[in-house]
Amino acid sequence: MSSVPRGWDCDMEYVHYSVMQKEVLSFLNPEDRPALLVDCTLGEGGHSNLFLQKYPNLRVIGLDRDKRIMEKAKNRLAPYGDRFEARNIWFDRFWQEYDGPQVDYVLFDLGISVFHYEESGRGFSFKRNEKLDMRLDMDAALDASQVVNTYDEKSLADIIFNYGEERYSR
Numbered sequence: 001m002s003s004v005p006r007g008w009d010c011d012m013e014y015v016h017y018s019v020m021q022k023e024v025l026s027f028l029n030p031e032d033r034p035a036l037l038v039d040c041t042l043g044e045g046g047h048s049n050l051f052l053q054k055y056p057n058l059r060v061i062g063l064d065r066d067k068r069i070m071e072k073a074k075n076r077l078a079p080y081g082d083r084f085e086a087r088n089i090w091f092d093r094f095w096q097e098y099d100g101p102q103v104d105y106v107l108f109d110l111g112i113s114v115f116h117y118e119e120s121g122r123g124f125s126f127k128r129n130e131k132l133d134m135r136l137d138m139d140a141a142l143d144a145s146q147v148v149n150t151y152d153e154k155s156l157a158d159i160i161f162n163y164g165e166e167r168y169s170r
């Protein structure tokens, strides 16, 4: 993940640079066959845009649990009409429920986006003085500040150990 600050002197808009573009486009290459790709981590739609541009017979379903970033992707990919469909859902949930047409390609670009660090206001970065929130799903009941301020020491250490794979969590 890397950020490309666009317009330093004017609107300070950050855009997410999609990683490994050449590799992703060549490994998941439908050539000119009709095919369906599920982009499990749509973000601002960078990878999906590259795929839709390069492969005219490809359809894309894009998943993101964050409604705000998904709106950016929907606007960006609107010119592709019904070749693109956005779904605001956790990707594991999507696959549990999926009963649609055969999927030919699946892309995961795990993590969060430059949007989250620079624009979301949700405390993902130490650079800014923001409330510690860190949710992707803004309808979720718990935010990070509640967790760090109300969980006991053992529970916090378990979280850091299990999810952060930090063996010195205690």
Ligand SMILES: C[S@@+](CC[C@H](N)C(=O)[O-])C[C@H]1O[C@@H](n2cnc3c(N)ncnc32)[C@H](O)[C@@H]1O
Residues within 6 Å of the ligand: 001, 016, 017, 018, 019, 040, 041, 042, 043, 044, 045, 046, 047, 048, 063, 064, 065, 066, 069, 089, 090, 091, 092, 109, 110, 111, 112, 113, 136
């Ligand atoms: C690294 S960004 C993807 C950037 C995208 N590939 C692009 O080129 O613009 C990862 C995105 O996945 C979303 N995300 C992370 N975990 C998720 C999950 N479990 N289910 C759905 N979306 C998720 C985040 O909200 C974020 O927008």
